[in-house]
Amino acid sequence: MMETLNIENLRGVLRYNESMSRHTSWRVGGPAKYFYTPNDCDDLARFLAQLPQTVPIVWVGLGSNLLVRDTGFPGAVICTHKGLSELTVHGDGDVYVQAGVPCAKVARACSRAGLAGAVFFAGIPGSMGGALAMNAGAFGGETWDVIRTVETIDRQGNVRVRKAEEFLIAYRSVVIPDGEWFTAATLQLQPAPNEDGKREISQLLRQRGASQPIQTANAGSVFRNPEGDFAARLIETAGLKGVREGGAVVSGKHANFIINDGDASAADIERLILRIQKTVRNKHGVELEPEVRLVGEPL
Numbered sequence: 001m002m003e004t005l006n007i008e009n010l011r012g013v014l015r016y017n018e019s020m021s022r023h024t025s026w027r028v029g030g031p032a033k034y035f036y037t038p039n040d041c042d043d044l045a046r047f048l049a050q051l052p053q054t055v056p057i058v059w060v061g062l063g064s065n066l067l068v069r070d071t072g073f074p075g076a077v078i079c080t081h082k083g084l085s086e087l088t089v090h091g092d093g094d095v096y097v098q099a100g101v102p103c104a105k106v107a108r109a110c111s112r113a114g115l116a117g118a119v120f121f122a123g124i125p126g127s128m129g130g131a132l133a134m135n136a137g138a139f140g141g142e143t144w145d146v147i148r149t150v151e152t153i154d155r156q157g158n159v160r161v162r163k164a165e166e167f168l169i170a171y172r173s174v175v176i177p178d179g180e181w182f183t184a185a186t187l188q189l190q191p192a193p194n195e196d197g198k199r200e201i202s203q204l205l206r207q208r209g210a211s212q213p214i215q216t217a218n219a220g221s222v223f224r225n226p227e228g229d230f231a232a233r234l235i236e237t238a239g240l241k242g243v244r245e246g247g248a249v250v251s252g253k254h255a256n257f258i259i260n261d262g263d264a265s266a267a268d269i270e271r272l273i274l275r276i277q278k279t280v281r282n283k284h285g286v287e288l289e290p291e292v293r294l295v296g297e298p299l
Helices: 041-050 103-112 119-123 128-134 192-210 233-239 265-282
Strands: 013-019 029-036 057-060 066-068 073-078 087-089 094-098 147-154 157-165 169-170 174-175 180-188 249-252 258-260 293-295
Touching: 041 057, 041 147, 041 180, 057 128, 073 157, 087 103, 094 265, 103 128, 103 192, 119 169, 119 192, 128 157, 128 174, 128 180, 249 265
Parallel strands: 029 073, 057 073, 066 293
Antiparallel strands: 013 029, 087 094, 094 180, 147 157, 147 180, 169 174, 249 258
16 A cells, blocks of 8 residues: 655645656656755745655755666655756856756756856756866866855755855865755856857857767766766776676667666666776775665665
8 A cells, every 4th residue: 555645735746656767868767755856945845844854855856866776766866857957057157947947958058048167068968956066177177166045845845045165166075064965056157258258158058969979868978087087088098898697788889878778777877886996906906986876775
């Protein structure tokens, strides 16, 4: 019998046993016990305040950078993509972006507004919430390079505004206070000729299309780059391009991408991740650290 949640006055959409293969860019993943898409930040606060403290939470935007195991997730998945979608450009160079806004949309909006410094977001396949949580980057730019303030929410539904200086930021790493999650950010950008931004985005997207398997089911870069080197180089020189586990295969275009070629399971992808780590460790003596998040209990 399905265990339902007794939460009042919600305006968003709550689903039970929702397949995460519908919400991840790898197109794999078992069911989430609860799957909630809030209507807005107030609705999200109401949901969190009434959600039992024992229920674990996972956040998802566009579902990139995320591997949900075939066993699924025995808690609540909160999807920010549709509900936390506000993007407002102010005249002083500040841009307010909620967590569910795709990063590529941020790049385009800032370019149209004649603001410089955000074009690198065009190369990040996820949404703003994930970019904030991991200091995502592309084409030499990183998310927290342009952050002035952020908004967070806690388990009780309390919203806080915090300055960028309050956080410890590193390569693909952000230390956030326990029990808080990012819901929005204000970017601080500088004026620039409008056409320059458009041309740069077009150029970067062509570059990305030429070097990455963007038309496939993938989750972006699988491993962090080790200091002074590139994960893709280590994987390729270990002879792993084209290697597969079931329906999961190392991209022949970019070795730091794993592709679901149509019938992969999450277990196939996880086995391939472990195989890559073991081979690179034996070949190069380097321990590759996954950039993707693994969620759920192992089979």
